[in-house]
Amino acid sequence: MKINKTERIEEFFNSNQIPYEIHATKQAGDSFTIPHELDLDEYSALIACGGDGTVFEVINGMLERQDNKRLPIGVIPNGSGNGIASGIGIRDTDMALEAIKTQIAFKADLFRVLSDTENNDDIPRGREAFKTRRSHSALCLYFGGFNALMEEAIPLKPYLGTKAYDVMIIKHWMTG
16 A cells, blocks of 8 residues: 655654655656656665556666666565565565665666567667667566565674675575
């Protein structure tokens, strides 16, 4: 169920001294336009608060930029299904905010769909391409036990960085 989480997010970021700006959407397509037009040099990450459609638009807005600038994308689940958030192990708002605070990040594959062409370079960049000729999406598969693995890695992250996930994976394979 979609609810307004602005106050909860602002309270969390303020109490943890995390600098932020909220760019609220007002109409369909804003989730594409905002990351497409923002000066990404001013930010360290983009956080999408919404469902799969919102995350889909944020990914595409960033990837359709003429300057090819990229930032990490986070997800605060607030949709009807939240498949993308679930696929990366984020179950709820609190878990998402904790991942942002502790800077939990990992690389994930995206896939690109081209329509009516075999050459990506033939498609113009920007809004003309989005949803008509080229789109990008996150391929999310739920890995059983990933939520527990992510939670167990949090205390090790300050010491091991992203290698904390490797340590937890090895631990789970050995004790599995």
